[in-house]
Amino acid sequence: MSAAYYLLAIGAGLGITLQTTLNDQLAKGVGGDSVAAALFSFIAGAVCLGLFSLMRGGIVTSLAAIPAQPWWSLLGGLLGAGALLSYVALAPKISLSALLELAIAGKITSSLAIDHFGPMGAVERPVSFVKFGGAVVMLTGLAIALFGDRWSALSSCLTPKTIANASIVSELSPCSAVSRIGSEIDFRNLARSTERPER
Numbered sequence: 001m002s003a004a005y006y007l008l009a010i011g012a013g014l015g016i017t018l019q020t021t022l023n024d025q026l027a028k029g030v031g032g033d034s035v036a037a038a039l040f041s042f043i044a045g046a047v048c049l050g051l052f053s054l055m056r057g058g059i060v061t062s063l064a065a066i067p068a069q070p071w072w073s074l075l076g077g078l079l080g081a082g083a084l085l086s087y088v089a090l091a092p093k094i095s096l097s098a099l100l101e102l103a104i105a106g107k108i109t110s111s112l113a114i115d116h117f118g119p120m121g122a123v124e125r126p127v128s129f130v131k132f133g134g135a136v137v138m139l140t141g142l143a144i145a146l147f148g149d150r151w152s153a154l155s156s157c158l159t160p161k162t163i164a165n166a167s168i169v170s171e172l173s174p175c176s177a178v179s180r181i182g183s184e185i186d187f188r189n190l191a192r193s194t195e196r197p198e199r
Helices: 002-029 033-054 059-064 075-095 096-117 129-157 160-164 176-194
Strands: none
Touching: 002 033, 002 075, 002 096, 002 129, 033 075, 075 096, 096 129
16 A cells, blocks of 8 residues: 555656646746746646535535634645745746756755654654665755756866866856866966066
8 A cells, every 4th residue: 555655656746747847838828927827726726626525525524623723734825825836937947857856855854854853743753864864865866966967067177178278168168167267377377488587
């Protein structure tokens, strides 16, 4: 049974990725209005949940008990709306992969903290060193996926040959910043070599 739950969790993750993609396309289709796209997504989700609740039954009794719940337990809808809006707004700006990788990093760190300390009535599940180490490995992998290309480009710039030929490297290349530094170094070296020794 637990394997089925794991598969459902993976499917939910795939659904979140697809939902973000569809909402991004919807926002583009309505003039870039990410708020309208997020609102429609929430309305469509609310309608589907409402129909499912009516078919299941007992929804009235459950809704009647909501006012008696702690105030902080009612903030889930606000957080969900904020998360969905940020997904729609950020996807075209930082890319879908970067958005979801950063979101996963936030989910990993927050879920470990909630499991370990059990705040707000959550079930306390102490995090072992092995589990913590696995989370660190996952976060490291996410960092490589996010910044690996930039680190690789930067490391390729920091070579003696690249710096020596910095003056002919295009300003549009990823090494432009390093190229400018290399050009300054070459200019200073040339100036020093042409200086006449003092008598």
